[in-house]
Amino acid sequence: MSEPRVYGSSEMTYNDYLKVPELLSLQQRQSEPPHHDEMLFIIIHQAYELWFKLVIHELDCAMAHMQKGEALRARHFIHRCVEVFKVLVPQIHILETMQPVEFLQFRDRLAPASGFQSMQFREVEFMSGLKEPRYLQFFKNRPDLQAILQARLEGPDLRSRYYDLLRSFGFDLPEGASDMERSGDEAVCEKILTALIPVYRDPQANLPLYLLTESLVELDQYLGLWREHHVRVVERVIGFKKGTGGSSGVDYLRATTTKKSFPLVWEVRTRLSL
Template sequence: MGNKRDIEPSIERDFSSQMSYGDYLRLDLLLAAQQPQSEPQLHDELLFIVQHQTSELWLKLMVHELRSARSLLAHDELAPALKRLARIKHIQRTLTDQWSVLATLTPSEYAEIRPFLATSSGFQSAQYREVEFLLGNKDADMVKVFDHDPSARDELATLLTEPSLYDEFLAYLARRGYAVPADVLDRDVTLPHTSSTGLIDVFAEVYAAPDAHWGVYETCEELVDVEDNFQQWRFRHLQVVQRVIGHKTGTGGSSGVSFLRRALDLTFFPELYEVRSRIGG
């Protein structure tokens, strides 16, 4: 009747002894976690906090999926690993799209809240570093940044010594009979992966006959998608920072835009890009 939808009789109403939506999601904790530091509270500080907290939640899920994909590859379970990568790509797109919300913050609005950030910075995101380590961008110096947080430091120190997702993919290829160079398989995994001509040869064989190597070929393209998405995230981050603060130094002490721009030169899977120069003669 009228512009109204009646609540169906079967819908639960009494949660005095049952789990509710809010109970399951711990919304009491989640929605109390936004604690602006400005006094009186500045309108735009909540945007800044929510933007970064939601990013951390998506990063948590991405770490979960990357760990699973890595483990599946280590156990020769390629198909479910590809499913994990497909989900990771959607997470990445969501993270990149979120920058458009923060981009609504004008330089004047950000200048008001910046003093309340003190020395906090996204550079200090342990989960972001976990994602980088899992993808292969290892840096022992980065672990030291988290000496103030022993749990985060120890997690990164462990990931530093473990194979990356790419390392496990290359080990999978070797077990399948592909001629992955021994020095690639036996490399020091605490260091970033560097390009191997012998590995480019392996991928050239795959790309020359995709149908004969379909699972591996598909995985290569999924990894390229992941890196491409990561670079889009980095570039969008740079754009938003430049739009909001120009070329000022970052709150964490970095040079800001120029520091972010140098990250665009980093690569996770160099051979998967270099092999493209060989395709089609």
């Protein structure tokens, strides 16, 4: 039998490359004695954070392609994020195997830590165009993380890049359309809708743009679905108790489920006629 071919450095191993021992040393339960279910609680959050890291990586790449006018290449990376979210949405339900009374046995240990402090989740929101400076307050004790978020708040986002792309394709939109939309400028919103309607009326004639636009809507949809599934799990586990981050809990979270990064691209469907 011939020797298996060795690729790359013969020193490299699976565990070295992936840093598995380091990764597996990071699940440290805080409860005393260690509560069985705290392991699930830590691992599921860490798994989400890892996937958020990938989503941020891909969104940066998608924005760079949009800036170069490469609609289909941008769509490729948005589509990957959508596929990641398709995994992230159902995953949250694993937590329903945790009995409410068991969560109570270690919940106090983690307060006041909260999902409000997930910098990467907020980064994904800011990168999508959902920019709400009020969330920066949850990073007061971490100026390094706050600075990253501040930069995302001030920098380009998917929506601004998308509108710039439309402009570069000859659509009649003002520079800074995304910011104007955010500030409620109705005339600009009408202009954006007028630009988008032909893309939806004749997708074949604008196929790369149509495919990119739909992938952005799909990402919006899956982020919304994540919120809906998260709040249902929260209600099942803690009912209407207040959140460890100080919010009203389920009522706050329900109010976030209607957030949209691309409200006008959703609106087009209502306006569309033959």
